[in-house]
Amino acid sequence: MPDSHAIAESAHETAHQAGHEHPSYLRHHFESVEQQADATNFAMWLFLLTEVMFFGGLFTAYLIYRNWYYPAFVAASHQLSIPLGGFNTLLLITSSFTMAMGVWCAEMKKKSGLVLCLVLTLILGLGFLGVKTIEYSEKFEKHHVPSYHYSLNSFLNPDSDEAAKASGDKPMALDMARHTEVYFSLYFAMTGMHALHMIIGIAILGFMIFRAQAGAYTSGHVTFVENFGLYWHFVDIVWIFLFPLLYLISRH
Amino acid sequence: MSTNTIISLPDQSTARVPKVNYLSKENGILSWLLTGDHKRIAILYLISLSFFFFIGGALAGLIRLELLTPQADLMATDTYNKVFTMHGVIMIFFFLVPSVPATLGNFLIPLMIGAKDLALPKINLLSWYLYMAGGILALYTMVTGGVDTGWTFTTPLSTHYVNTNVLTTGLAAFIAGFSSIFTGLNFIVTIHKMRAPGMTWFKLPLFVWAHYAASVLMVLATPVVAIAIVLVALERTIGIGVFDPTKGGDPLLFQHLFWFYSHPAVYIMILPGMGVISEVISTFSRKRVFGYTAVAFSSVAIAVFGFFVWAHHMFIMGISNYAVIVFSLLTMLVAVPSAIKIFNWAFTLYKGSITFETPMLYAFGFMGLFTIGGLTGVFLGVSGTDIHLTETYFIVAHFHFVMVGGMLMAFLAGIHFWWPKMTGRMYPEKISQMAAVVTFIGFNFTFFPQFILGTLGMPRRYASYPPEFQILNVFSTAGASILGVGYLLPVLYLVWSLKYGAVAGDNPWQATGLEWQTQSPPLTENFLKTPIMDHDVYDYEWLEAQKEKEVASAG
Numbered sequence: 001m002p003d004s005h006a007i008a009e010s011a012h013e014t015a016h017q018a019g020h021e022h023p024s025y026l027r028h029h030f031e032s033v034e035q036q037a038d039a040t041n042f043a044m045w046l047f048l049l050t051e052v053m054f055f056g057g058l059f060t061a062y063l064i065y066r067n068w069y070y071p072a073f074v075a076a077s078h079q080l081s082i083p084l085g086g087f088n089t090l091l092l093i094t095s096s097f098t099m100a101m102g103v104w105c106a107e108m109k110k111k112s113g114l115v116l117c118l119v120l121t122l123i124l125g126l127g128f129l130g131v132k133t134i135e136y137s138e139k140f141e142k143h144h145v146p147s148y149h150y151s152l153n154s155f156l157n158p159d160s161d162e163a164a165k166a167s168g169d170k171p172m173a174l175d176m177a178r179h180t181e182v183y184f185s186l187y188f189a190m191t192g193m194h195a196l197h198m199i200i201g202i203a204i205l206g207f208m209i210f211r212a213q214a215g216a217y218t219s220g221h222v223t224f225v226e227n228f229g230l231y232w233h234f235v236d237i238v239w240i241f242l243f244p245l246l247y248l249i250s251r252h
Numbered sequence: 253m254s255t256n257t258i259i260s261l262p263d264q265s266t267a268r269v270p271k272v273n274y275l276s277k278e279n280g281i282l283s284w285l286l287t288g289d290h291k292r293i294a295i296l297y298l299i300s301l302s303f304f305f306f307i308g309g310a311l312a313g314l315i316r317l318e319l320l321t322p323q324a325d326l327m328a329t330d331t332y333n334k335v336f337t338m339h340g341v342i343m344i345f346f347f348l349v350p351s352v353p354a355t356l357g358n359f360l361i362p363l364m365i366g367a368k369d370l371a372l373p374k375i376n377l378l379s380w381y382l383y384m385a386g387g388i389l390a391l392y393t394m395v396t397g398g399v400d401t402g403w404t405f406t407t408p409l410s411t412h413y414v415n416t417n418v419l420t421t422g423l424a425a426f427i428a429g430f431s432s433i434f435t436g437l438n439f440i441v442t443i444h445k446m447r448a449p450g451m452t453w454f455k456l457p458l459f460v461w462a463h464y465a466a467s468v469l470m471v472l473a474t475p476v477v478a479i480a481i482v483l484v485a486l487e488r489t490i491g492i493g494v495f496d497p498t499k500g501g502d503p504l505l506f507q508h509l510f511w512f513y514s515h516p517a518v519y520i521m522i523l524p525g526m527g528v529i530s531e532v533i534s535t536f537s538r539k540r541v542f543g544y545t546a547v548a549f550s551s552v553a554i555a556v557f558g559f560f561v562w563a564h565h566m567f568i569m570g571i572s573n574y575a576v577i578v579f580s581l582l583t584m585l586v587a588v589p590s591a592i593k594i595f596n597w598a599f600t601l602y603k604g605s606i607t608f609e610t611p612m613l614y615a616f617g618f619m620g621l622f623t624i625g626g627l628t629g630v631f632l633g634v635s636g637t638d639i640h641l642t643e644t645y646f647i648v649a650h651f652h653f654v655m656v657g658g659m660l661m662a663f664l665a666g667i668h669f670w671w672p673k674m675t676g677r678m679y680p681e682k683i684s685q686m687a688a689v690v691t692f693i694g695f696n697f698t699f700f701p702q703f704i705l706g707t708l709g710m711p712r713r714y715a716s717y718p719p720e721f722q723i724l725n726v727f728s729t730a731g732a733s734i735l736g737v738g739y740l741l742p743v744l745y746l747v748w749s750l751k752y753g754a755v756a757g758d759n760p761w762q763a764t765g766l767e768w769q770t771q772s773p774p775l776t777e778n779f780l781k782t783p784i785m786d787h788d789v790y791d792y793e794w795l796e797a798q799k800e801k802e803v804a805s806a807g
Contacts, residue, residue: 029369029446031782039371039445046437050475057479057509061494069500146492146499179500185492189483 025221037223044227048234051197055238058190062245065186069179071172075155076183077249078167079144081135085247088131089239095124096236103229106212106222114225115212121232122205125198132195139184146185152177167250187246194242197235204228258536258607261678262757269676269755273773288373289776293380294359295674298667300380301355302743304346304387309739311339316698316732319725324715332715333400334416338390340403341421345428346387348655349517352524353435353470354383356666357463359674361439363767363774364457366448366783371441372434379434386428393417393424402713404514407495407506411487419488422481429474429481432520436470439463448766450785457765457789458547462527465551469516469523469558477513480506504570511562519558521655522622523551525662526593529615532665533597535763536612537604540790543596550589550596557586567638576635583633590626594619609761610681613688614665621657621695625650628703643713646706652699664691664742671746672756676773679749684742691738697731764795 023033030036066073102117142161143151155177158164208228211217217225261267274291284292314335318326327335358376362369370376393399399421401410410418443456443464484506486492493499495506534541541547563571563579571579597619606612628650631637641647671679701724710721717725759768770779787794 027373028777029367029371029373035445039441042445043372043375043437043441046440046471050433050437050471053472054475054479057476057483057512060509061483061505064502064505065494065500072500145490147490181493182500185486185494185499185501189486189492189494193479193482 023220025219040223040227041230044230048230051234055190055193058186058193059241059245062186062190065179065182066245066249069176069182072155072176072179073183074250075158075164075169075172075177076144076180076187077247078169079139079142079154079161079163080187080247081138081163082247082251084131084135085243088128089243091124091128091131092236092239095121095128096233098124099229099232103222103225106217106225109218109220111212111215111218114218115209118205118209118212122202122209125202125205129195129198129202132191139188144180144184146181146188150181150184152180155180190242190246194235194238197238201228201232201235204231256607257609258538258605258762259609259678259681259760260757260762261754261760264754267755267757269773270771272775273676273771274776275675275773277776286377288369288377290358290362290370290373290376291674291774291776293376294355296380297350297354297358297383300384300387301347301351304342305739307391308339308342308347309736311335311342313732313736315339316729318715319717320729322717322719322722327715329715330400333402333713334398336713337400337402338394338398341390341399341425342387343655344403344517344521345425346383346390348521348659349428349432350383350435351521351659351663352528352666353439353463353466353520354380356459356528356663356670357439357524358435360670360767361442361460361463362446363673363770363778364460364765365443365446365451366766366779366785367442367446368777368779370438371446372438375434376438379431379438382427382431382434386424386426386431389420389424389427393420404510405481405484405506406510407484407487407503408497410484411495419485422485426478426481429478432470433474436467436474439467440471443467448783448785451766452785454545454548455785455789456548457527458530458541458544458551459524459527459765461548462523462525462530462551465555466520466523468552468555469520473513473516473520473559476509477517480509480513483509504566507566507569508562511565512559515562515565516555516558518651518654519554521659522662523554525618525659525666526551528662528666528669529597529618530593531763531765532611532615532669533600534790535669535761536609536615537601537606538792539600539604540788540792541596542599542602543592544789546592547596550592553589553592554586557582557589561586561633564633564638567635568642580633580635580638584630587626587630587633594623594626608685609668610679610684610688611665611669613685614661614668614691617688617692617695618658618661618665621653621661621692625653625655625658628653641706643711644706645702645710645712648712649699649702649706652702657695657699661691664688667742667746669761670767671749672760673767673772673774675750675753676756677749677753678756678760679742679753680745683745687738687741687745690734690741694731694734694736694738698728698735699731701725701727701731762792762795764790764792 026033026036030039098117098120102114102121105113105117139145142154143149144154152174154161154164155169155172156174158169158171205228208217208225274289284296287293314327315332318324318332318335324332358370397417399416399418401414401416401418405418405422443460447456483492483494487495493501495501495503497503530541530547561579561583563575564583567576628646632641632647632650668679668684671677705721705724708721710717756772758771761768766783766785767774769783
């Protein structure tokens with residue numbers, strides 16, 4: 001079939017002439033825009049499933065150690081600031097709202113609305129990371145970062161520590177107090193992985209704002225915004241689980 | 253044409269490989285490095301996989317050479333540890349896991365379901381780049397000192413006690429894991445959303461079913477090993493305590509997380525191979541696969557059961573006796589769907605018109621060796637025998653029977669079977685049949701003695717051993733050199749065939765799959781127009797009718 005290519009070309013031509021114009025964003029290997037949107041959307045959900053499994057490993061570790069070392073986990077969780085964590089939760093939920101509004105704006109082809117929503121989402125995300133930085137730096141100051149400099153002082157001698165004193169912690173036996181390091185290991189691993197996802201999300205947001213201003217998402221091709229929205233909501237949901245698990249252990 | 257072959261080639265005096273095809277469409281190195289075409293990406297994978305296979309194979313050669321004598325005389329014991337670790341890392345992460353899916357799966361899934369490409373061509377290319385990045389990083393760690401933890405990165409050895417390149421090797425595996433995740437994700441989306449009109453789930457070739465099941469494993473299991481590696485890295489660099497018993501962590505948790513991936517990974521490796529065998533057995537016995545539905549669902553069953561057996565790698569590592577009993581029973585359950593496949597292939601052969609072309613020889617090799625590998629797996633799933641046999645050469649022989657005797661045989665069967673489709677040219681039949689037989693003989697010589705060594709109690713992972721084990725080790729090393737020849741031969745004659753092989757035509761095997769109903773090598777768009785699946789899968793009568801129609805219209 002030496003001339004098969006020519007046939008393929010002409011078949012493509014006739015398809016074009018037959019009436020239905022392809023929008024420029026339809027990739028060549030899809031039959032229709034619906035199929036393309038459907039496939040990429042499904043792919044995003046699958047990707048989120050892999051993310052669930054990724055965080056699932058951490059949650060499993062958390063589950064086991066929390067059961068083994070419950071008193072240490074309670075005392076260590078008192079070192080976290082519920083107001084700061086609560087404020088961050090609020091920031092993230094709001095950012096999910098602005099993101100959802102952004103998807104709606106893209107669907108309604110409102111360009112300036114979309115840009116505004118994306119910028120707001122970006123600012124709220126950065127706000128979250130800012131608060132997280134404050135929280136992390138406090139851990140560094142108190143030597144609560146697991147490593148060779150880890151300090152058990154707040155747990156062996158709670159009266160010397162404001163946060164522990166305020167929660168009414170009793171001095172712990174050395175054996176159990178040592179396990180607070182496992183808590184902080186998990187705290188940093190879980191919130192660190194979450195923050196990494198936030199940073200990646202913010203980078204993509206920056207790129208999207210740039211593209212949205214050029215009108216890329218308001219011409220009917222909204223799958224990218226939709227799929228990014230899914231990702232953003234997912235990262236939000238991970239935090240919704242992290243907040244009670246890490247901050248609210250002893251508060252029922 | 254003799255009666256003992258089904259090969260039907262076009263008249264060689266007039267036949268030509270089609271001028272316009274996916275290989276000739278564009279030229280230049282960039283047209284390959286920036287391609288979105290699933291067929292080109294498959295070729296990229298094939299070349300890079302073969303490269304890593306021969307690196308891993310050379311390391312295996314060094315291992316066998318060291319074990320020729322009871323003393324550690326070829327290399328220092330530390331070096332030996334590094335050599336077997338790198339052999340494992342390269343063979344598992346850079347050959348076995350991507351082998352069939354990334355080459356044949358990539359090439360064939362869109363063709364088999366009548367699509368123009370995978371759903372996400374850019375992601376597909378990205379996964380090749382990730383694979384290469386991981387592979388190059390692994391090679392870099394090898395030349396800058398290597399790693400000696402075994403491919404399992406077992407804690408606390410990997411976190412506390414060794415000074416080798418654990419971090420970079422872990423990172424290499426992590427990156428390769430993402431490549432695997434993206435490949436699996438792409439396959440699932442493609443199989444769900446890109447099927448041609450009329451291509452229902454139960455008209456899908458069993459190759460596609462097997463890849464679907466393997467993809468589910470890639471997507472669900474790989475992220476877990478990713479997080480396990482991240483935790484090892486954090487533990488090693490900044491000393492967090494999750495796996496450190498001195499801080500209250502539990503090293504066993506690492507094993508749970510690791511084997512939660514690495515056991516399903518075994519099925520990631522073998523399931524696509526089983527898909528290849530289904531296609532080959534059907535084509536060369538001219539029969540629909542017996543019990544199509546059972547074979548299709550057995551793939552899914554293997555994938556599901558595969559998630560619930562991981563702790564059988566940990567029977568002697570301090571898990572509770574109850575856990576041992578439960579995981580032992582669950583492990584034996586996996587034998588059921590595997591046996592369903594073997595029995596159904598056997599029934600497909602029964603009263604079929606069997607011919608013995610090279611892919612079929614490899615497929616027979618697979619059926620025999622995989623059965624031995626699988627049944628010895630049941631020995632190891634039973635905790636009583638496992639406690640005796642674990643950490644001995646019995647284990648080594650068992651997983652090499654499954655991986656090398658099973659997966660590699662299937663890989664070679666598939667490469668030969670679809671070679672005419674990929675390149676438009678036939679491989680030389682006689683020499684390749686010889687290579688298949690040499691591989692089979694060499695394989696048995698290499699690995700069967702290791703079963704005996706294992707039952708006699710020779711431990712794995714040591715450079716030296718008591719002198720009474722030497723005879724069997726010499727057998728094994730001699731077999732390995734035969735096996736090496738068996739693997740080198742295909743490289744030589746397949747490369748030769750690129751230029752000098754007979755022109756294959758569209759359908760040299762008279763096979764029924766959609767991939768055979770288009771030109772060889774296919775067009776970049778795969779089909780001239782979207783095919784419509786109006787017949788059943790493996791429908792040889794439909795094919796006969798098709799041929800008669802062609803003859804009638806041509807005459």
